[in-house]
Amino acid sequence: MGAVTIRCPRTGHAISTGIETEPSVFDRLPAVAASVRCSACGEEHFWTTRDAWLAEPMLACTDG
Ligand SMILES: [Zn+2]
Numbered sequence: 001m002g003a004v005t006i007r008c009p010r011t012g013h014a015i016s017t018g019i020e021t022e023p024s025v026f027d028r029l030p031a032v033a034a035s036v037r038c039s040a041c042g043e044e045h046f047w048t049t050r051d052a053w054l055a056e057p058m059l060a061c062t063d064g
Pocket residue numbers: 008009010011038039040041042043045
């Protein structure tokens with residue numbers, strides 16, 4: 001399982017959409033638009049699977 005992640009257009013930070021899925025499922029998702037409350041800037045962003053990638057849950061954030 002990986003976390004579907006997008007980049008915040010305001011801060012440039014990678015943020016999780018809160019959706020977790022398998023890579024094989026993610027690859028087959030249609031490019032539908034969805035919205036997410038951004039954990040970086042607090043605004044709502046619209047995104048599609050073309051904007052998103054799967055973040056490996058094992059890769060813990062080690063910076064700062
Ligand atoms: Zn944002």
